Amino acid sequence: MNTNTPLLTDLYQLTMAAGYWKSGKAEQEAVFHLFFRKLPFSGGYAIAAGLGDVVKWLEGFQFGKAELDYLATLPGRDGKPLFERGFLDYLATMEWRCDIDAIPEGTVVFPHEPLLRIKGPLIQAQLVETALLNIVNFQTLIATKAARVCLAAQGEPVLEYGLRRAQGPDGAIMASRAAFIGGCVATSNVLAGMTHGIPVRGTHAHSWVMSFDSELESFEAYAQAMPNNCIFLVDTYDTLEGVKHAVTVGKKLRESGHELAGIRLDSGDLAWLSIEARRILDEAGFPKAAIVASNDLDEHLIESLKHQNAAISVWGVGTKLVTGGEQAALGGVYKLGAIRDENGAWDPKIKLSEQAAKVSNPGIQQVRRFTLDGEFRGDAIFDEDHGCPEPTHIIHPGDVQRTKQMPEGATHEDLLKPVHRAGKLITSLPSLQDIQSRCREQLTHLHATIKRLQHPHEYPAGVEQTLHERKLAMIKAAKETTP
């Protein structure tokens, strides 16, 4: 199915677009920000991901004949066409003309920070909301999960095994991409390998063993067929007997000039079995044979197995990685920050809420990150139109009592970088490998307490004080004028 079309959207984006067109607001310049309010997995950080696919999706942002013909068939509540011909003719000539600034993929990010900023004709910036959220929410969720899993594995390789249990074919490809960004070294998903250049790896299933009269016979046949990819799944009948069969075949492999790459454990007590398997392999002269483990793993189980001194050297993680496990979605949102008035001045916009953390930030936002002694020390969300005063004070987005000054002597960097200008890509996008390296490097700048799984320390990310004060004034004014 081709999802590279502007129809990958909610109908209400198109009804609003028709409204903007009809009321003469379509071309009015607006700024939207895409951000999330709450970190996933009760964690201490998230990893930005999805921008590469956003850029690809926007390459297909044209209303072609098929799309327009379909839209022309949609009925309103009275049975007459929902969309006027004039509006559809306008869509037919539409070309993507917005500016995009984005936090590069693989960057550690925090609540309320715009991951994407879209500036351009109101109608266009509005029409892309749903697809951008779909792409960025999912990939940021999975890249974050992968980073957590990989940190728990303490640098040992993590393989992504999720295709069979992912949320559909497209979700699986995006999950493989995001999992690689978060630190997985390879995927079992061959199409993701071809599409994104992710290394592919694989062992064999229980069915292979079961299709032979004995396990030993199955390993021997596999060694004949795949002498350069021998990782035997040893738990079909009796795991430690399976390890011994792997050793028997490993010795024959060696005689033919090949090496036993390892074994895979997929059930039972993975700590005890891995320790026993390691002993058998070492004593038989296979100290380099890897022990791969799989079976419903996630970051918590991996951390527990590490505490139990499991002798696992490669981690195969599927379902809980590619689906997000305990968290099915990242709740990222897309909000209007400002709109240009008739005089050409930016008019900041705010969405009110009873909950402080749900009141949107007004203006044209940028994120400034402060680094001291190689450690990320805090982020300030500020309005680019007003600048970021120094020294910089930030206010906690959900609790105005909590303020913090960014440390003196810290260096700083603005995280949102130009990607599109007037609809054209003006930067070269990094390779997936470079994005993965960035993610790994970024995580080294976070204090260990922010990365721990249980009750992590909260990273200081907040609204710059003068922006906060303007926001308070806008809330007050809005409450006074709202009937």
Ligand SMILES: Nc1ncnc2c1ncn2[C@@H]1O[C@H](COP(=O)(O)OP(=O)(O)OP(=O)(O)O)[C@@H](O)[C@H]1O
């Ligand atoms: N030492 C361990 N400590 C904590 N959890 C473990 C340990 N060993 C295995 N597990 C996990 O316990 C869960 C249950 O594993 P177990 O193999 O007993 O059952 P299972 O998944 O039903 O087995 P099967 O795959 O054969 O159906 C799995 O998620 C597995 O990863």
Ligand SMILES: O=P(O)(O)OC[C@H]1O[C@H](OP(=O)(O)OP(=O)(O)O)[C@H](O)[C@@H]1O
């Ligand atoms: O547990 P996950 O993290 O989702 O990892 C993927 C799982 O998929 C396979 O099991 P499956 O029973 O589908 O097939 P197999 O064991 O016969 O290979 C594999 O053995 C893993 O257990």
Ligand SMILES: O=C(O)c1cccnc1
């Ligand atoms: O290659 C493997 O071991 C594999 C692939 C997919 C799912 N589970 C295991």
